[in-house]
Each structure stands twice: as structure tokens, then as C-alpha cells.
Amino acid sequence: MKIAITGKGGTGKTTLSALLGYSFSSDGKKVFLIDADPDGNLGLSLGFSSEELSKVTPISEMKELIHERTEYKETGFFKLNPKVDDVPEKFSLKKNGLSLLILGTMRKGGAGCFCPENAFLKSLLSHLLVANEEIVILDMPAGIEHLGRGTAGSVDCMLVVVEPTLKSIQTAERAYKLATDIKLEKIVFVGNKITSEKDLKFIEQNSQIVRKLIGYVSYSQEIVLAEQKKTPVYETAKQSLKEISALKEKIGTATI
Numbered sequence: 420m421k422i423a424i425t426g427k428g429g430t431g432k433t434t435l436s437a438l439l440g441y442s443f444s445s446d447g448k449k450v451f452l453i454d455a456d457p458d459g460n461l462g463l464s465l466g467f468s469s470e471e472l473s474k475v476t477p478i479s480e481m482k483e484l485i486h487e488r489t490e491y492k493e494t495g496f497f498k499l500n501p502k503v504d505d506v507p508e509k510f511s512l513k514k515n516g517l518s519l520l521i522l523g524t525m526r527k528g529g530a531g532c533f534c535p536e537n538a539f540l541k542s543l544l545s546h547l548l549v550a551n552e553e554i555v556i557l558d559m560p561a562g563i564e565h566l567g568r569g570t571a572g573s574v575d576c577m578l579v580v581v582e583p584t585l586k587s588i589q590t591a592e593r594a595y596k597l598a599t600d601i602k603l604e605k606i607v608f609v610g611n612k613i614t615s616e617k618d619l620k621f622i623e624q625n626s627q628i629v630r631k632l633i634g635y636v637s638y639s640q641e642i643v644l645a646e647q648k649k650t651p652v653y654e655t656a657k658q659s660l661k662e663i664s665a666l667k668e669k670i671g672t673a674t675i
């Protein structure tokens with residue numbers, strides 16, 4: 420199962436990626452968590468220290484490796500399908516059975532930047548998204564701008580995180596529209612930071628599309644505390660872990 424987690428900025432994409440990843444891994448599944456946000460912080464939610472993370476070179480900045488694998492030449496020639504199958508295992512950070520890969524920044528440029536870095540990242544993502552029997556969770560950048568491009572279309576499911584706010588509902592609706600445009604078959608909405616029935620009603624009453632939540636994670640002081648104490652969110656926020664675990668099945672079976 421390959422899942423892209425998306426939604427408006429600050430809705431809880433990273434927190435839910437960490438919780439969901441841990442939950443799958445507790446079932447004995449091999450889980451790769453991919454920080455696909457150039458301004459990402461998934462490592463912190465997983466309990467890696469700032470010090471550990473500061474020593475990590477994002478994949479997109481591994482120039483030597485990228486040049487070697489793409490057989491980059493001074494003339495500008497490079498391979499579009501470099502060998503990447505060993506990269507996830509070799510370059511991921513490991514903790515409590517989870518593997519974290521930090522992608523870094525995909526270079527932008529007009530009709531798609533033609534450079535060895537992007538060719539390498541693309542190959543890596545394609546490899547991860549076709550590999551069997553692994554759970555791959557992509558913690559995406561905020562918003563919808565990136566959704567029209569390649570990667571998001573190859574996942575099995577797009578999980579959109581929605582807070583009980585009009586703005587996050589609006590972003591979720593736009594994500595839905597884009598997902599259907601790129602013929603993505605499965606898109607599910609998950610509520611987050613829910614404090615009461617009223618919050619759920621608010622979402623229900625404000626969108627025909629987003630009202631079909633597959634479940635939700637409550638507002639949790641433990642999630643806040645995990646961040647303050649710099650502990651893995653799945654260790655400190657046990658109730659939230661239960662809540663996300665309860666909707667795992669639905670991620671697999673829901674259809675739009």
C-alpha cells in the first residue's frame with residue numbers, strides 16, 4: 420500500500436504520517452516513511468533529535484551518488500533510469516522498525532527540470548511506489564500545487580487531512596478535484612484536531628465532498644506534549660495511535 424498524505428499547511432500531515440507508519444509497522448509490515456516536503460520535519464515526529472537530523476544529507480543533495488548513478492558527464496549527458504534499488508535501505512534512518520528517507524528539494528523549472536537530481540529522485544520514487552509488500556507513506560508538502568505532477572498519481576491512496584476550519588476544507592476539496600483529474604482511484608479524508616461532535620458537524624455541513632470522513636484523530640494534548648518533549652509521537656500519544664489504527668482498514672478499502 421502506497422499512501423500520499425496531503426492537506427493544508429499545519430493540518431497534521433506529518434503527525435498522522437508518523438502515527439500511521441508506526442501503526443502499520445506494529446502489524447509487522449515493512450514501512451518506509453518518505454519526507455517529501457522540502458521544508459520537512461517528519462524526523463522530529465518520529466523522535467530523531469535535531470542533532471541526528473542535522474547530520475543527514477537529503478537525497479537530492481547527494482551529488483556524488485547522483486552523478487555516479489546517473490553517469491553524469493560534463494557534456495550534460497545523464498541516464499534517466501539510474502540504479503536506485505539499494506538506496507532506500509542504505510540511506511534511510513532507522514528507529515523502532517521504521518525507515519525514514521528524507522528527499523529534500525525537487526528542483527523546479529518550466530516544463531519539468533531536466534537535471535540528474537530530478538531524474539534520480541523520480542526513479543527513486545517510482546521504485547518505492549512499485550515495490551511490493553511494503554508500506555510507503557509520503558508526507559507531502561502543504562497545499563495542492565505538487566499534486567498535478569507525476570508522483571501523487573502513482574500512489575494507491577491519497578489521504579487528505581482536514582481540520583475543522585473552512586480553509587482546510589477548501590484545500591481538501593481542491594485536492595479532491597486534482598486527484599480525480601489525474602484519475603487517482605482512491606482518495607480519503609481524515610479529520611484531525613477534532614474537539615467535539617460540533618467539529619465533525621462543521622465539516623459535514625460545509626462540504627458535500629469532504630463530509631465523507633473515514634475517521635478522525637481528536638485534538639490531543641499528548642501530541643503537543645510529544646513535540647515539546649521531543650519524543651516519538653506514537654509513544655506519547657497512545658490514544659491518537661489507537662484512533663489512526665482504527666481507520667487503517669478503511670484506507671485499504673474505501674473508494675471515491
Ligand SMILES: Nc1ncnc2c1ncn2[C@@H]1O[C@H](COP(=O)(O)OP(=O)(O)OP(=O)(O)O)[C@@H](O)[C@H]1O
Nearest residue numbers: 428429430431432433434561612637638639642646
Ligand atoms: N490531533 C492533534 N492534536 C493537537 N495538536 C496536533 C494534532 N495534530 C497535529 N498537531 C500539531 O499541529 C502542528 C502541525 O502538525 P504537523 O506538523 O503534523 O502538520 P503538517 O500538516 O505536517 O504541517 P506542514 O504543512 O507545516 O508540513 C504541530 O505542532 C502538531 O504537533
Ligand SMILES: [Mg+2]
Nearest residue numbers: 432433456460
Ligand atoms: Mg508537515
